[in-house]
Amino acid sequence: MDEEEVLGTARIPGNVGTIILLKRGDEFILRVHDTELMTSAAHLSEDSLSHLVCGRLKHLEAPTLLIGGLGMGFTLAAALASTGPQAKVVVAELIGAVVEWNRGPLGHLAGFPLKDPRVSLRAGDVAMVLQTELEEYDGILLDVDNGPEGLTRDSNDWLYSNEGLAAAYSALRPGGILAVWSSHRERSFAMRLAKIGFAAEEVRVPGDPTNPDERHSIWVAKKP
Ligand SMILES: C[S@@+](CC[C@H](N)C(=O)[O-])C[C@H]1O[C@@H](n2cnc3c(N)ncnc32)[C@H](O)[C@@H]1O
Numbered sequence: 001m002d003e004e005e006v007l008g009t010a011r012i013p014g015n016v017g018t019i020i021l022l023k024r025g026d027e028f029i030l031r032v033h034d035t036e037l038m039t040s041a042a043h044l045s046e047d048s049l050s051h052l053v054c055g056r057l058k059h060l061e062a063p064t065l066l067i068g069g070l071g072m073g074f075t076l077a078a079a080l081a082s083t084g085p086q087a088k089v090v091v092a093e094l095i096g097a098v099v100e101w102n103r104g105p106l107g108h109l110a111g112f113p114l115k116d117p118r119v120s121l122r123a124g125d126v127a128m129v130l131q132t133e134l135e136e137y138d139g140i141l142l143d144v145d146n147g148p149e150g151l152t153r154d155s156n157d158w159l160y161s162n163e164g165l166a167a168a169y170s171a172l173r174p175g176g177i178l179a180v181w182s183s184h185r186e187r188s189f190a191m192r193l194a195k196i197g198f199a200a201e202e203v204r205v206p207g208d209p210t211n212p213d214e215r216h217s218i219w220v221a222k223k224p
Pocket residue numbers: 037038043046047068069070071072073074075076092093094095098124125126127143144145152153156
C-alpha cells in the first residue's frame with residue numbers, strides 16, 4: 001500500500017473539524033472526521049448523478065443547474081459534458097480550500113471544469129442558495145455528504161429534513177429534478193421526498209469500476 005501524503009488541510013466552516021486533502025500513489029482523497037468523503041479512484045456514481053438529471057432535462061435547450069458541492073469536480077464535468085452551450089451551472093461549495101485545490105492539484109482530474117464559462121461559483125453553504133432562490137433551477141444535484149444525513153457537518157442534516165427538501169422543491173422550476181447521492185440505501189428517504197410532493201425513485205448505480213458489486217444510490221425526485 002502506498003504511503004499517504006498530506007497535500008492540504010482546511011477548517012470546515014462552523015468550526016466543526018478539518019478537511020484533509022491526501023495523495024496515495026495516483027489517488028487523491030478528501031477526508032473529513034476520519035471518513036473518506038471523496039476519492040479520485042472511483043467516480044462512476046458521481047458522474048451518474050449528472051447523467052440521470054441531464055437525461056431527464058434533454059428537452060431543455062438552456063437548463064439551469066445547481067450542484068452542491070464541488071468535491072473533485074467529477075459531477076460538474078459530467079453535467080457540462082451532458083448539456084449544451086446555453087446551459088448554466090451554479091456550483092455551491094462550502095469550503096474555500098476545496099475550490100483552491102480544484103484550481104490547483106485536483107484540477108486535472110476532471111479537466112478543470114471551473115474554467116468552463118457556463119459555470120458560476122457560489123462560495124458557501126448550498127442551503128443558503130436553496131433558502132433564497134425561488135423557481136430558479138431545472139436541476140438540483142446534491143452530493144455534499146455520503147448519504148441523506150450530515151457527514152461534512154451535522155448542520156447538513158437540514159438539507160434532508162422536510163424543511164430542507166421543501167426549500168429544494170421551491171427552488172426548482174415546475175418539472176425540475178432534485179437528485180441526491182448516497183453511498184448506501186435508505187428506504188425512508190423516498191417516502192420523505194414523496195411527502196414534500198416529489199415523484200421520487202431510488203436508482204442503484206455502479207460505484208467502482210474495479211468492483212461490480214459496489215452500488216450507490218441516487219434518489220431522483222421530480223417536481224410535478
Ligand atoms: C463528496 S464531495 C462531492 C464530490 C463531487 N460530486 C465530485 O464529483 O467530486 C462533497 C463536497 O461537498 C462540499 N460540501 C459539504 N457540505 C456542503 C454544504 N452545506 N454546501 C456546499 N458544499 C458542501 C464538501 O466540501 C465537498 O467538496
